[in-house]
Amino acid sequence: MPLPFSLSTPLYRNPLNMASGSSSLIWFRKGLRIHDNPALEYASKGSNFLYPVFVIDPHYMEPDPKAFSLGSTRAGINRIRFLLESLVDLDLSLKKLGSRLLVFKGEPSQVLIRCLKEWDVKKLCFEYDTDPYYQALDIKVKDYASSAGIEVFSPVSHTLFNPQDIIQKNGGKPPLSYQSFVKVAGQPSWASSPISTTISSLPCVGEIGSCEISKVPTVEELGYEDIEQYEWTPFRGGESEALKRLRESINNKEWVANFEKPKGDPSAFVKPATTVLSPYLKFGCLSSRYFYQCLQDVYKNVRKHTSPPVSLVGQLLWRDFFYTVAFGTPNFDQMRGNRICKQIPWNDDNELLAAWREARTGYPWIDAIMVQLRKWGWMHHLARHCVACFLTRGDLFVHWEKGRDVFERLLIDSDWAINNGNWLWLSCSSFFYQYNRIYSPLSFGKKYDPNGNYIRHFLPVLKDMPKEYIYEPWTAPLSVQTKAKCIIGRDYPKPVISHDSASKECKRKLAEAYALNQKLNGQLSEEDLGNLKRKLEQDQDQEPKSRPQRQQKLMT
DNA sequence: GGATGGTTGAATAG
DNA sequence: CTATTCAACCATCC
Numbered sequence: 082m083p084l085p086f087s088l089s090t091p092l093y094r095n096p097l098n099m100a101s102g103s104s105s106l107i108w109f110r111k112g113l114r115i116h117d118n119p120a121l122e123y124a125s126k127g128s129n130f131l132y133p134v135f136v137i138d139p140h141y142m143e144p145d146p147k148a149f150s151l152g153s154t155r156a157g158i159n160r161i162r163f164l165l166e167s168l169v170d171l172d173l174s175l176k177k178l179g180s181r182l183l184v185f186k187g188e189p190s191q192v193l194i195r196c197l198k199e200w201d202v203k204k205l206c207f208e209y210d211t212d213p214y215y216q217a218l219d220i221k222v223k224d225y226a227s228s229a230g231i232e233v234f235s236p237v238s239h240t241l242f243n244p245q246d247i248i249q250k251n252g253g254k255p256p257l258s259y260q261s262f263v264k265v266a267g268q269p270s271w272a273s274s275p276i277s278t279t280i281s282s283l284p285c286v287g288e289i290g291s292c293e294i295s296k297v298p299t300v301e302e303l304g305y306e307d308i309e310q311y312e313w314t315p316f317r318g319g320e321s322e323a324l325k326r327l328r329e330s331i332n333n334k335e336w337v338a339n340f341e342k343p344k345g346d347p348s349a350f351v352k353p354a355t356t357v358l359s360p361y362l363k364f365g366c367l368s369s370r371y372f373y374q375c376l377q378d379v380y381k382n383v384r385k386h387t388s389p390p391v392s393l394v395g396q397l398l399w400r401d402f403f404y405t406v407a408f409g410t411p412n413f414d415q416m417r418g419n420r421i422c423k424q425i426p427w428n429d430d431n432e433l434l435a436a437w438r439e440a441r442t443g444y445p446w447i448d449a450i451m452v453q454l455r456k457w458g459w460m461h462h463l464a465r466h467c468v469a470c471f472l473t474r475g476d477l478f479v480h481w482e483k484g485r486d487v488f489e490r491l492l493i494d495s496d497w498a499i500n501n502g503n504w505l506w507l508s509c510s511s512f513f514y515q516y517n518r519i520y521s522p523l524s525f526g527k528k529y530d531p532n533g534n535y536i537r538h539f540l541p542v543l544k545d546m547p548k549e550y551i552y553e554p555w556t557a558p559l560s561v562q563t564k565a566k567c568i569i570g571r572d573y574p575k576p577v578i579s580h581d582s583a584s585k586e587c588k589r590k591l592a593e594a595y596a597l598n599q600k601l602n603g604q605l606s607e608e609d610l611g612n613l614k615r616k617l618e619q620d621q622d623q624e625p626k627s628r629p630q631r632q633q634k635l636m637t
Numbered sequence: 638g639g640a641t642g643g644t645t646g647a648a649t650a651g
Numbered sequence: 652c653t654a655t656t657c658a659a660c661c662a663t664c665c
């Protein structure tokens with residue numbers, strides 16, 4: 082499929098057009114792309130001046146020394162850099178079309194309103210966003226715009242479907258299973274419709290006035306120091322990179338046609354088993370509609386291909402599913418007050434949480450995945466399942482909201498709807514309820530990677546451990562540990578819990594919590610939860626055999 | 638109320 | 652490598 086835009090056309094400004102006329106403002110948030118960007122197209126159509134604006138929210142971008150990893154209050158440094166790279170790329174593409182990106186700093190709605198006042202804008206255009214952060218922001222901006230008589234155009238173009246439409250079609254509530262979602266959604270008619278225009282030039286930027294604009298800052302300019310030795314994610318941000326990556330995936334028609342998500346290898350890291358387009362979809366460097374149409378093109382030209390939910394198109398539908406449920410569910414990102422979330426008395430063990438977060442649970446498969454998260458900001462979907470299950474219902478019984486926070490910060494593709502949806506899923510709090518199916522921190526990784534190459538790469542301290550012991554190094558005889566230059570308890574921690582007993586405990590707790598949820602029809606008060614928590618702890622003390630063995634804590 | 642389906646578990650038998 | 656068993660969940664549909 083040809084690119085629906087061209088970056089090669091030189092710019093000719095027509096001075097006659099500059100004499101007077103209408104100004105538009107395109108406000109970039111996600112949707113950091115030129116191709117298939119309805120808000121950008123509408124903003125540029127019939128306008129003499131176009132102001133392309135991005136506002137840097139300090140909460141999202143500026144260093145927060147109190148955070149548990151390098152980064153801001155809301156984002157780890159890898160995602161911040163990915164965003165900056167995406168902005169640089171966007172600015173470059175805009176320049177090729179005769180425009181440029183205007184970058185501001187501050188509270189976004191205040192900045193926007195000031196711009197609108199200053200520039201006499203007639204049309205304000207921005208991609209509709211279902212995330213609560215933007216929902217709150219957009220109300221303020223829209224309120225001002227309508228009071229000032231400014232036209233607002235805010236199309237849904239981040240997803241294949243409009244979540245609002247699907248919720249309406251389903252009687253006001255979002256469908257809660259994938260199958261019912263697909264049934265209600267029907268054919269993606271908008272996503273199948275032709276991607277209209279080829280943008281060959283854009284209206285020039287109008288007078289800036291007294292507004293303070295800057296270039297896209299570097300991470301250093303944002304105030305990050307001592308970053309030379311930081312191990313950065315291998316994935317670079319931006320639309321150009323997204324389209325290059327898309328092309329590489331699409332070119333392998335056989336691979337696209339045979340793609341089955343659950344069969345992918347989570348331990349593949351030299352060449353990941355998936356497209357790794359998620360960070361580009363998250364920031365809208367890649368249009369989900371364009372991706373969808375490219376996939377349809379491949380399917381047309383092969384004899385047979387896989388189908389949703391496991392196919393690549395299926396992955397896009399899952400994305401829409403989570404966007405829809407998240408949009409239609411109040412308090413989607415928490416347990417309390419969340420209609421679809423099981424009320425479970427998770428523990429509040431900060432030591433276990435820290436061991437998980439800092440890759441020192443003593444289970445190499447789990448710790449290697451957490452190192453990949455820290456360094457790459459990306460792991461395979463099934464690897465995410467393993468560590469999420471381990472933290473919550475599988476072993477540590479820590480609240481899923483805590484794990485969600487860690488993912489939200491460190492993933493370069495972290496997406497509010499999808500991240501929360503998957504944590505609800507993996508913790509058996511919603512969507513999925515088979516809590517006796519627990520990912521083994523030993524055998525699950527072993528079946529893909531018996532030699533432990535993934536572990537050796539991300540946990541080099543274990544690189545010389547024989548493969549017989551690499552998934553459970555505490556069982557290696559001391560002579561073997563010595564030879565591998567890795568003494569368990571000194572160079573690499575002992576397990577924080579015993580998987581066998583901990584997972585049994587988790588199943589027992591979940592069974593009781595489920596029973597109470599059923600009895601009370603999901604309406605558990607804080608008191609009910611507290612009582613259940615106490616009861617579960619008492620039962621645990623009365624059955625010392627089944628208590629998870631807290632072993633000696635980590636290296637000092 | 639019973640049948641059915643649910644993206645992706647583990648252990649075991651053939 | 653595939654099918655069965657394990658133990659048995661929830662939500663939905665009829």
